[in-house]
Amino acid sequence: MIGLGLDGYDPDSQHDAAVAFRIRVVEDEQRIPLHQHRKGQLILALRGAITCEVENAMWMVPPQYAVWIPSQVAHSNKATPSAQLCFLFIEPNTVALPDRCCTLKISPLVRELILSLATKTREQLLLPATSRLVEALFDELPQQPQEQLQLPVSAHPKIRLMSETMAQEPAAWQTLTQWAHHFAMSERNLARLVVKETGLSFRRWRHQLQLILALQLLISGKSVQQTAQSLGYDSTTAFITMFRKGLGQTPARYITSLSTTSQ
Template sequence: MIGLRLDGYDPDLHHDAAVAFCIRARDDELFSPRHQHRKGQLILALHGAITCEVENAMWMVPPQYAVWLPGSLPHSNHVTAGAELCFLFIEPAAVVMPERCCTLKISPLCRELILSLARRTDPERAQMPTQRLIQVLFDELPQQPQEQLQLPVSGHPKIRQMVETMAQEPARWNTLGQWASVFAMSERNLARLVVKETGLSFRRWRHQLQLILALQA
């Protein structure tokens, strides 16, 4: 397996319809700063957890799911130590995929097709068996059901602190009152801030975070 930063490989310099890599996150690369690819990217979680931040939302990817990132979409990635992932890069015109970032529930067949592609060597990628595998994968990928597993976030420091702390200790931080005390502000003002920055009430926002964390467990 290669590292989160692809060991210097740039998929955008190649024009394969699809290319896949199995990734193991090393301790010195648990965070990938904001970047983008010309190609679309599917990130499949195999072991551990990965969080992608895109357009003021955090997309947390549980096992058996993948996050789809359309081409040229800026994003950053954060993974847990020892996480194992599969990256699938797709040429923009090769197959019709969602125009927006989304989470896909990946079927066992689709998962095995992606993993099989990741095991192919450079010479094998140009051979007909691989091209047929890619065509079957392109038939299956658009059929994968979409799930809304994103958490609305913003650059506001209070929202950031709440996300990071609650992700680490979700059972400890259950109430708006707890956070109001931490920030020395009224519950009403904090509730308004959460709605303004995320578009959700604190209860709905916390529930969405808890749902995603439960799927990752």
């Protein structure tokens, strides 16, 4: 299926416990504006990446991971060019998943169960064998570990402007001093605003955004050095240190581990 719109299919029109679709994004980057479903939605990245945004946070979903969006949570999606994704829609109150958005690290078993479900026709969804597949999936899903791949944001216009500008020009807008001067306010007051609106210090918040952007660049094929330069790092070593603190591995090792399991 091409694109992110499911060719007009409404996932809420049926009451199956779970239904999945494998998606191949067309060459250009695709974005779906703010929307919501009665069903909960799990978005699994197979190749490329997808960014999901809700009211107060943004998630970056690389291969081997998925973002869980509970029932009725408004969200928008943006996929990288040529990304391959799998959408899993789950009927409310059928499986014990978190009641808030989160990123899950998906095991090979769960990944294959979801992909198998995505091959089922409407008629096959009604078969006992498919019901058993869904039961196995529902047994495994709650055991998937959560990962911190989200960026806290808010509706505050200053925080929104900072996140959008730094995402577009990460090397040009790096310091609290720059932003304080731009907003004509003291660094102390701006630092307090960032903590109030995001729960993180400016430094930690910036590093989390850089981590998300780094994953996007690395997955798109940029080298570690190119990614470090794009994010404004004078030293590749400093970038690697930041990345390892955030995800527990060097960029090269992390991307290698993703590519060995992506399709």
